Structures are given as structure tokens and as C-alpha cells.
Amino acid sequence: MSDMIDEPQVASSVRDSETVRDRVADWILLEGDRRAVAGCLVVLIIVLVWTLINANVLAVGPNSSVSTVFGSGLTSGIVTLLTVALSINQLVLSRVFGSVDVLTERLNGSRELRQTVESIAGVPSSPNDPAEFLSLIAMTITDRAEGIVAVSDGTDWDPPTKLTDSLRDLAAYGENLDSNLESKAQLSALISTLLGTEYAENMTAVRYLQNEYAESIPEDVAGEFQAIETLLESIAVVRQFYKTITIQEDLATLSRQLVYSGITALMATFIVALMYLTSSVTLPILVLPVVVSIGIGIIIAPLALFVSYILRAATVARKTVSVGPFIPPNNGE
Secondary structure (H helix, E strand, O other): OHHHOOOOOOOOOOOOOOOHHHHHHHHHHHHOOHHHHHHHHHHHHHHHHHHHHHOOOOOOOOOOOHHHHHHHHHHHHHHHHHHHHHHHHHHHHHHHOOOHHHHHHHHHHHHHHHHHHHHHHOOOOOOOOHHHHHHHHHHHHHHHHHHHHHHHHHOOOOOOHHHHHHHHHHHHHHHHHHHOOOOOOOHHHHHHHHOOOHHHHHHHHHHHHHHHOOOOOOHHHHHHHHHHHHHHHHHHHHHHHHHHHHHHHHHHHHHHHHHHHHHHHHHHHHHHHHHEOOOOEOOOHHHHHHHHHHHHHHHHHHHHHHHHHHHHHHHHHHHOOOOOOOOOOOOOO
16 A cells, blocks of 8 residues: 555646536536526426427327326425425524534634634734635745745755745645635635645645655744645635535525525416316417426426525535545545
């Protein structure tokens, strides 16, 4: 097994979507507005149903079973979704409430993280905006890494080329992370930037560099390495914290939107079902394909919303399993 251990490499940039397929997948799974993703799914289903009806694959005439499907099957499905919305709402509430001790512990943990970053960055206070706080960490990593290289240029210490190249890659990582951040950005966008395993790779690489060159590194430079390692650990903590908030916000929004869309869908099922009489319909037969297709689209909207939000929550949860330098297999895929 020892023969399989490779020297850890410094990642110089954060995860990025290289192909059109990757960008489309990122939009569907992570970055896209959940309502827009759900809307695209609804439109796709409407077009599909309308096409099947016009191809005579689906029957929507007076003697069809449309009224039964809308009046019973789809209605029970909507009620089930509304029950799910209530369960999600209870889950979110369970995360919001807590005892004084628990809430105080959370507050102290957040304060300690901010104070640690402020101390290393040398600033009197850190920003409240999540993107700006992460930017502060990224640029401090760059400043510290560049500072070590500057020390090697102005003193008798002559570090190996491998060490200075790794430090320059580390400085580039901080700059690249900062360039991918936008002030006042949504937390979901920040999470998308942090989904890669670069921070964990760099934690391992920095630790390796410290140990590999421990005998030749000056004491003050060793302190800089320790500061960089602490900042990378802060990114790990921030990533998990932002993930928690993102999923909690998404579930709260999903719960509300399921209620709104569920009531609308329930009304649609009643309206379409009541259009069908025993052997006739109240509308011209020519408009039935459009009416039924749109009706199904409205009814499927709550499910589409549920799918779009759960897709993002599941993707974020899967890709942020690691909280430190250990990277589960296929975590980056």
C-alpha cells in the first residue's frame, strides 16, 4: 500500500465547468433558479403530453378516462405532496429552534471562526456577507503564500524550487477562488464554487511541505505555513456551514411553494374532472388536447418543484460529504 502513496500536489484553481454538458448539468443541479428548472420540466411534460395526444397515443375524448384520472389518482398524489410539504416544514422548524445552551454554542462557534480569520488576516473585523468573508480567507491565503516567497527572495534562506512553485500555486488558488466570488451572491452560488476537493488537497499538500522541509524552514516561515493551514481548515468549516444554511433555506422555500402550487394543482384537477360529463364534455373537442396538456402541467408543477429543490439538496449533500483532508471516492464527480 505504501508504494501507492503519491506526493500531494497543490491545486492552483477551484472547480470549474469545462464543457457545455458540465455547465448545463451545473445549472440543472446547482446554480439555476429552482423555479426556472421546475418550469422547464413542466413545459417539457406539457409538450410531451400534447404530442402524444395528437399522435392518438393518449385519448382525451368524451369516453376517455380523463375524469377518473384527474378526479381520483392525481388528486391523491397532490394531497400526498402537500403532506410532504408539511413534513419538510416540520424538519426546517426543528433545525431553527433550540435551547439557550445550543444557540449560544452555535453563536460562540461562529464568533471563534471569525476571530481566527480576523487574527490571521490582520483586520479589525470580518465582513458579514458570506461571499466577502470567503473572499477575505482566499486573499489572505494568497498574501501569506506570496509573503513566504518574498521572504525567500530577501534573506539567506534558499528554499527548493519545488517549495516556491507550490507556494505560487497556492497563491494562485486563493486568487482563483476570489475571482469566482461575487459580493452579495446567493449561498447556492458560493457552495457551487466550494464543491471541489481543492481545499482538502491543499491542506494535505501544505502539511506535507511543512514536514518535508521542516529542518530548513525558518521559524517565522513555519508560522506562516501554520496560518495557511488554519485558513484552509476555515474553508472546510465555512463550506459545511454554508451547505447547512443553503439546504435549510431551500427546504423552507420548497415547503412554501409546494403549498401554493399544490392548492393551484388541486383546483386544476377539480376543474378538468368536472369538464367531463357521462358521455360528453363541456368544451369543444378540438381544444381538449391543449386544455388537458396544460392541466397536467399545472398538476405536475408541485412535483417538478419538489424534484428541482431535492436535486440541489442531494447534490450539495453528496459533494460536501468530506469535512477535511479525507476525500471519499467519486466525491468530485
